[in-house]
Amino acid sequence: MCYNPLNKVKCRVVHNNEIVPNIYDMSIDVGEMVKHINPGQFVNLYVKGGIHLLPRPISICEVNKKEKTIRVIYAVVGEGTKILSSRQKRDSIEVLGPLGKGFEISKGKGNILIVGGGVGTPPLLELAKILKEIYGEKVKLTIVLGFKNDIFLVDEFKNYGDVYIATDSGRQGYKGNVIEMIEDKLLPYIDTIDYLYSCGPTPMLKGLQKFNIKHSIKGEFSLEERMGCGFGACVGCVIPIRNSVNKDSINLTKETMKDNDYIYKKVCKDGPVFDCLEVIF
Amino acid sequence: MCYNPLNKVKCRVVHNNEIVPNIYDMSIDVGEMVKHINPGQFVNLYVKGGIHLLPRPISICEVNKKEKTIRVIYAVVGEGTKILSSRQKRDSIEVLGPLGKGFEISKGKGNILIVGGGVGTPPLLELAKILKEIYGEKVKLTIVLGFKNDIFLVDEFKNYGDVYIATDSGRQGYKGNVIEMIEDKLLPYIDTIDYLYSCGPTPMLKGLQKFNIKHSIKGEFSLEERMGCGFGACVGCVIPIRNSVNKDSINLTKETMKDNDYIYKKVCKDGPVFDCLEVIF
Amino acid sequence: MNLGVEFCGVQFKNPVFTASGTFNSGREFADVIDLNQIGAVIVKGVSNKPWKGNVTPRIAETYGGMLNAVGLQNPGIDVFIREDIPFLRQYDTKIIVNIVGRTVDEYVEVALKLANADVDMLELNISCPNIKEGGVAFGVDPNMAELVTREVKKVAKQPLIVKLSPNVTDITKIAKAVERGGADGISLINTLIGMKIDIHKRKTVLGRKTGGLSGPIIKPVAIRMVYQVRQVTKLPIIGVGGIMTGEDAIEFMMAGASAISVGTANLLNPRATMKVLDGIENYMKTYNLLDINKIVGIIE
Amino acid sequence: MNLGVEFCGVQFKNPVFTASGTFNSGREFADVIDLNQIGAVIVKGVSNKPWKGNVTPRIAETYGGMLNAVGLQNPGIDVFIREDIPFLRQYDTKIIVNIVGRTVDEYVEVALKLANADVDMLELNISCPNIKEGGVAFGVDPNMAELVTREVKKVAKQPLIVKLSPNVTDITKIAKAVERGGADGISLINTLIGMKIDIHKRKTVLGRKTGGLSGPIIKPVAIRMVYQVRQVTKLPIIGVGGIMTGEDAIEFMMAGASAISVGTANLLNPRATMKVLDGIENYMKTYNLLDINKIVGIIE
């Protein structure tokens, strides 16, 4: 009997706590699923009741194979996550996954830059953990995390590399966004970077793409899009991917691109992780 | 501050048990509402979740003024009552009421015949209790209860009068329906009856109406109809009421009646209790 | 914070109205909410003579919504004028009379009787079947819609809103037709036509088989139609269809409605209008919106 | 217990089909359900050339339903014939190809290319905008609907089902038009048009503003239309719109559908078709119904 990620599983919530205002840390007992997860994959969480039918795609933040649990960190932004936040220990929750392709772990050797923003940070934690687990001393992680105001997960990232913090409000760490901070504080180090992994809000990734081009950094981004299914059936969650990465195409935006400039790929199935230069913002 | 029956109240379930297959006995802590209930009134119970928006009208079976609880007995017949049946002690439930007009207590003196069928029996329990409370020895209750197969509430009715049972299956008491049983076993007593109260399935009430005419019995019926609101706003729950009760009109049915023969009255507001001869079936 | 709206030249204290047929003339609600706080009561459809309405069952529940086939049961215009206007005039709210008919003449007769009555506005319900045209609803044919609007407008002494049926191919054509007919405003939407079958009894749940679908689930269709109609006419719009919360009301206003009607929600909770009103105020506070009229039609 | 149905002369092992656009060509589902158990796979809409589809966001959630504005993104008929037919032919299920186009010629081109392909049936999606007629959907005008049906029928080598749009005043007129055009069967319904506004961002949720409403909430409208169309034509009907359970499927069949398609439910649970099939079997067992065809259209 092999595990099938498209079989909905009824799971138990193990804990579900607010860690900073509006951000929840939930552990779910997902059983066999734990054996089949790559960092950067996500799960569909379903909201009980029948009014909110669509899945809430949430990245897997950590996998605990022994306890057979996954951990997710999510922000309450709308009705669905509001209801999820009221789930309590032992409540049941329907889960589908793991879904999507995760990060390319094989690229994660040498000097690695990890850039996370807000609720884009969680999947990078499992990534950092796995990279260290696999490559040990062969990998050096420089982890740059940006937040609006409240920071979270930071101490856990410190187990795997050097962590730098930026907050919009300046409440902790550098005052500004992650790119400003990198340009300001980490520039000397940039040339030594072998690969980058990033996940965060679109404006951040858009800025980071420019930065990567300027500094010839290779890497990958984890993206978000509204989903109808989460497993490739509805063709709802597409993003435009450049047909070719060259000087001309690199300035294309969603607004300026022409039919021949791009193809659509599905965030849920072809992603959510894509090459950092291919994506058109 | 006076109690307003149209203010939805969030209540606690005190208990909710299956008493015979598919029939549940639920107690709800309704607070101040207990002070304002007449036997024969009902409450709207709402099904959580937002898919089942309409109220489930359920008769009040007993009022416990001290504990501030009401008791309802309901059959699981569809999705809404199925969900209600899964409510557990301390779960919350939204309640509106008491609604409708109850039985006319002032008529309940002398020799009273109470006829209940299936899940129509519950409201008659509170009625019997109140009649005894008010009139004591001045009232004599003969209580005839019909069930398909499983009987319930019977022992409790015995506190207030002589109880006769009929079951379709013959499993307990008389084998047959209540009318057959009355004609068969209670006929000598019929002439002494001063008033009748009844609640039960439509075919039973239809038969009982004929019986009442034959034996010149006065009384009242509690009726059911599909409801949109439960408090008179939607004009959804109407039943035809005879414009006059005479030899010609008495044989009218819903199918044969003409525009001038009837007016529509609202079960939720003008009823659910109506004069037993006025209703057109 | 200004919640007041002007609609067809009449001033309303706020944009929260009641949808016809879900509030009667307010009597059932007067004990549990303060009718003075409602922008306007749009009363249940009124016909020239008493109407019996449809056979039962008249109500069916559907996924997140309901079907009704009440069939516009009402005691007729004379009883309405005698009993309901004086009742409503006790309160500081506007009265909008929803008019129904089976022929143009029947509509006109009601409007005529209301000409000297103390009401603020008329709302023409053109979803009624036209018995002279084989029972096709007035509201699905631009010519019939224009005709009935024009004839009623001739005799009406109050501003005339026409309430459109959503069961049409192109709602903008009907909107333009009633504009040509002289409507002063438009209400959208009435119910979608639906049906439910009891698979155990093997028959339709409603006695009349089909009925009108309402409730939160029809909101996306209603929002779309308000938005579409807003593009083709300058007539002010009353948005209706599935409004349960203040957010829903705001959504309609952003789509192009100058005022909104709360319908099915009244049946599910007698205090629904107050909840909607509170929700609108909360939204205004959150976004520091000083005048509700500022958001009307801001979606391009 | 017989679940087999005959539809337009083709024999299906059961009446549970997949609704176009919610199942692609089955690849995403092949690991989690046994495609051999499905009556037919109605594949995602296929056009003559690759279509890019609409801008994002393409999906919005609504109360009990969803809006989509995918815009029929697909790689075109050549890729479909090369890749999807061989894939599906590995399974013992029927293939029904949903055809989309922006002009009559585009539709015809797809049907022509399929004439010699190994597929069982065609389903014409006439909810597409006709670019020669200012973007009005083919399916909302009887003449256009008849014309495109007739032209496709001329070249089609497989039975031709026409899938109707519910966004019309009178669905029976469209049904009769496509019957005149030569349709062998009818699918109903496609999505209702809806819209959703994000009141915080003050813009429509969908990039294309409006989208197609689907899910359990549209079932009452779909049931009504199946019932109505059943009264005016003898053409067999595939019922679609909000089917989540076996009971829903039975309801459609009682209203007049000879087979049914599961749509949005596939997106919410990849095993939805199996759940529907189990539910149908349970119903049959409960009522000792030996042949599923016996309940088709039993509602008068």
Ligand SMILES: Cc1cc2nc3c(=O)[nH]c(=O)nc-3n(C[C@H](O)[C@H](O)[C@H](O)COP(=O)(O)OP(=O)(O)OC[C@H]3O[C@@H](n4cnc5c(N)ncnc54)[C@H](O)[C@@H]3O)c2cc1C
């Ligand atoms: C691959 C992926 C991974 C994600 N991982 C995380 C995570 O680890 N932590 C976290 O806090 N959030 C994450 N998100 C975003 C998260 O899915 C949304 O915040 C959430 O679905 C909002 O649901 P809601 O009901 O509260 O919002 P509502 O606005 O009420 O939701 C309405 C609909 O829009 C969708 N939606 C709303 N916002 C988004 C969004 N930003 N992206 C995609 N769909 C959206 C919802 O799924 C739902 O279908 C991820 C999104 C994707 C696509």
Ligand SMILES: Cc1cc2nc3c(=O)[nH]c(=O)nc-3n(C[C@H](O)[C@H](O)[C@H](O)COP(=O)(O)OP(=O)(O)OC[C@H]3O[C@@H](n4cnc5c(N)ncnc54)[C@H](O)[C@@H]3O)c2cc1C
């Ligand atoms: C005044 C009154 C008092 C009642 N008292 C009791 C009681 O004490 N015990 C009891 O078991 N039942 C009682 N009923 C019937 C009870 O309301 C229905 O059995 C119940 O609503 C069914 O809900 P459901 O969701 O399980 O069924 P569904 O069929 O899923 O319900 C669908 C819709 O139909 C309505 N409906 C279904 N059956 C009935 C019915 N028989 N009468 C009215 N509406 C119905 C539901 O309220 C709901 O709106 C009473 C009905 C009325 C009108």
Ligand SMILES: Cc1cc2nc3c(=O)[nH]c(=O)nc-3n(C[C@H](O)[C@H](O)[C@H](O)COP(=O)(O)O)c2cc1C
């Ligand atoms: C029980 C009921 C009765 C109705 N009666 C009328 C009516 O008399 N006249 C009218 O124009 N609309 C009538 N409607 C339609 C509503 O006014 C409203 O347009 C529709 O229900 C959509 O709004 P909602 O989803 O908020 O209910 C009625 C609706 C319901 C549910």
Ligand SMILES: Cc1cc2nc3c(=O)[nH]c(=O)nc-3n(C[C@H](O)[C@H](O)[C@H](O)COP(=O)(O)O)c2cc1C
């Ligand atoms: C994401 C999505 C894509 C769709 N694509 C098509 C399509 O390509 N062709 C078509 O005829 N219908 C398409 N439809 C309509 C469905 O086939 C179906 O008719 C409709 O969704 C109603 O059924 P449902 O409520 O079960 O989803 C699509 C629906 C959805 C939700």
Ligand code: FES
């Ligand atoms: S969400 Fe359906 S294809 Fe990606």
Ligand code: FES
């Ligand atoms: S249920 Fe609405 S009037 Fe009785």
